[in-house]
Amino acid sequence: MDAQDTPTHVTLDELEDVWPMLPPDDRVTGFRLLAREDAEDFFLRLDGEDQLQLILAAPVGQRRFWMRLLEPDDAADVVQAADEDQRAELLALLDERVREEVRVLMAYAEDDAGGLMSTRFVRVRPDMTVDEAIRYLRKQAREKVETLSYTYVLDAHQRLLGVVSFRQLFQATGDKHVADVMVKDLVTVPEEMDQEEVGRVFAQHDLVAVPVLDGEGRMKGIVTIDDIVDVVEEEATEDIQKLGGMQALEAPYLQVGLWEMVKKRAGWLTVLMLGQMLTASVMGHFADRIATAVVLALFVPLVISCGGNSGSQASTLVIRALALGELRLKDWRRVLWREMQAGLALGLILGVIGVGRILALPPDLEASALVRTLDVALVVGVSVSGVVLWGATMGAMLPLLLHRAGFDPASASAPFVATLVDVTGLMIYFSVATAILSGAMG
C-alpha cells in the first residue's frame, strides 16, 4: 500500500482488467504497484469485500487513511464485510461524525433500502427563496454529496415535503420560494423495502434517485440509480444460479473456495438424486414388461428428457416473468391455459418427428423380435406428446406453487422440474406401452 516508495509497474486499466481473476495475494501485490493517485481511484471503485481485504493487508499506520477515504455508506459495507471481532477496530479508524453515520447505516440489513441508501443528500427548507437555496446548495456541494440533481425539501422534523430538481431551481426566478417550485407528488420507498423491490420501483417510474423514509415520513437518505444497476445484476446472477440447480454463490466464480462451491452444489444434487431413486422404483414396477420387450428400455432416456426439456422451458419463462413483475399469482389460470395449448402443439410436433425418425431409421431392435417397429414408433410418438404436454404444464405451475407457498420460485430449476417430470413421464410411457403393445401382442 506504499506506492510512493516502489516503482510503478502497472496502470489503473491493466490492474482493472485482471482484477476479478487474481487470487487475494496477487491483488495486494498488484495494488501496491499502482501510482498513489491511481491507487486511490482504484480503491474507491472496488466493492466492500475487496476494500476490506486491502485495508487489512495495509500496514497498521495506513489503515486510517484508507478507511477515511470512504463515504459513510461504503465504509458501512466494509465494516459489515469484516468479522465481528474486527469491526470495533475498523470503526475506531473513522472520525466521530462519520462513525455515527456508519453505525446508523449498519442497523439496516444489507439488502434493503436502508442498507442501500446514502445519507448524503442535499436538502433545503420550503420557505427559502430560490436564490437562497442555490447559495445554500453551493455550500453543501463542497462537502461530498451523492448527487446534486435533486434537492429535497424537509421541514423542521426532517419530514419530506417535496423535491426540486436542479434544473427546476436553475430555471426559476430567484425570488420565488422553494415551496412554490417543488414537486409534492413524489415516489418514495420505506427503509425496510427489499432491494429487489426497490429495483422494480426504479424501473417502473424511470427514476434516477429515490428518497428513503422511515415510518413517520422522516427522510433517512436516498438510493441512487448507480446502486440499482448492481442490485439488478446481483439478483439476476442469484436467479440464474438457482435456475442451474444450486444455491447462489456469494462471490465471483474463481474467487469462491473449492469446498464452499462443493457445499453449494452438493445439496441440490443429493436431493435430486434421491428424487431420481423414484424412477428406479417406477421402472422396477414395469420390470416384467421390460423383460419381455427390452426395446422399451431403449427409449426411456429419450422420452423422459423430452418432458424435462419442455418443463425446463416453461419453468424458466414463468420464473423470469415473475421476477420482472410481468406475472402474478392470480394469473395462474391464464398461464395454465397457455402452457396447455403450447404443450399440446409442441407435443404433437415432437411426437410426429419421433415417429418419423424411428420409422425412417429404426434403431437396433434386435433385442425385441417380439415387437414391430411400427408399434414401437407409435408408443414413442404418443408418449413423447403426452410427456411434453405434461412437462410444460408442470414446469409452469411449479414456480407458481412454490411462490404461493412462500418459497423462491427460482428454486423450480431445470434439474428440479426435470426430476419431477421424469418420474411421471415414466408412468406415462409404460402405461402407453402397455395399452398399445398389449393389443399388438395379444
Added chain:
Amino acid sequence: MDAQDTPTHVTLDELEDVWPMLPPDDRVTGFRLLAREDAEDFFLRLDGEDQLQLILAAPVGQRRFWMRLLEPDDAADVVQAADEDQRAELLALLDERVREEVRVLMAYAEDDAGGLMSTRFVRVRPDMTVDEAIRYLRKQAREKVETLSYTYVLDAHQRLLGVVSFRQLFQATGDKHVADVMVKDLVTVPEEMDQEEVGRVFAQHDLVAVPVLDGEGRMKGIVTIDDIVDVVEEEATEDIQKLGGMQALEAPYLQVGLWEMVKKRAGWLTVLMLGQMLTASVMGHFADRIATAVVLALFVPLVISCGGNSGSQASTLVIRALALGELRLKDWRRVLWREMQAGLALGLILGVIGVGRILALPPDLEASALVRTLDVALVVGVSVSGVVLWGATMGAMLPLLLHRAGFDPASASAPFVATLVDVTGLMIYFSVATAILSGAMG
C-alpha cells in the same frame, strides 16, 4: 386517447399495475380512461413498442401530438418498432429539426451504443470562462437535455476534449477557463459498441453517463445510466431464457403470441430430441446386457440425470461468469482444473449416497435374480461418480468452446448439456456394468 371527453375511471398507478398483463385492446381502452396529464406521464414511461401501439390507435388528428411529446431517441425507437411502410408517415409527424435527429439515430443498430445514446447533452467550448459556461448552460437547460450533471467540452470540430462535472463548475471561481477545470482523462465508448459491452463499461468504472464517439473522436451523444439498467435487465432475461433451452422471447410472457412462443421453443426441443435419439442407439448397443440383467435398465434415468444435473450447474456458473466478465477464454485451464476437483468431490459424495441408499432399501430386483444387490449398488455408485465428474467437466468446457467458436455461450443450456452428458453417461454406465458384472457373473 381523448381523455378530456370521457370521465376518468382509472388512476396512473392502477393502470401501471395491470399494464403488463393487458391484451392490446384493453390497453388502448385503459389508456383512454386516464386523465389528460396522467396520460402524458404514462405515455412517456412506456417503451417504444407500447408507444407505437397507442399512437396507431389514436385518431389521426392526435397522432402528431403524441409523437412530438417524445425525445428524439424515444421517437427513433417508436419509428423503428413500426413496419417499414408506416415509418415515413410517423416521421412526417415530427418537426423538421427532430426528424433529422431521429434519422441520425435510426442509422444505428438498436442494441449498440449509437442506438442507445441521446444526442441531447450539454456542451461548452474550452476557452469559455466558468461564469460564461454556467450562463450558457442555463440557456441549454431550458431545452430538453438528458442530464445537467456533466458538461462536455468540444472543439470546433465537435471533437471531445474533456468533461466538467456540474459540481466542479459550480465550485470553481468564475473567471477560470473551462479548459483549466475540465478532466481530460475520461472513459468513452465507440458508437458501434454492443450494448452488453457498454453495460460492462458502466459497471467497471462506476459511471453515470458516458460519451459516445465516432471513429474520428467526434462526440455523437451520451448514454446515461438509466438506459443501462434496462439493458442489464434485458440481457439477463435473454440469457436466462437461453439457459432454459429456448430462443429468447422478445416481449413479456403474456404478450407473446401463442404461435410465436411455440416457434421459439420448438426448435431447441427438436434438436434436443434428435440428439437424445443417440441414447437409444447406445442402449441398443447394450441390449443383450439389458436382456440378461434387466435391473440395469432400472437405474438408467438415475445415473444419467446425475450427470445432467452436475453439468447444468457447471455450465450455468461458467456462462454467468463469462457474461459478468469474471472469466475469460484464456482462463480455461483454471476452470477445467477447478471443475475436475469439484466434480470428483461431488461424484464421490453422490456415489457413496447412491450405494448406501440401494443397500439400505433395495428397489424391486425381482427381474434380476442373476445379480446381487451389492453388485448393483457398486455399479450405480461407480457410474454416478464417473458421470458427475464427467458432467461437471463437460458442462464447464462447453460454454467456453461455444464462446471460442463465436457462438453465444448461453446456448450451452441445462437441457443441451444434459443431452450431451446423457449419451456419454450411458456409455460410462454400461461399461462400468460390463466390467463389474462380468466378474460377478463369470
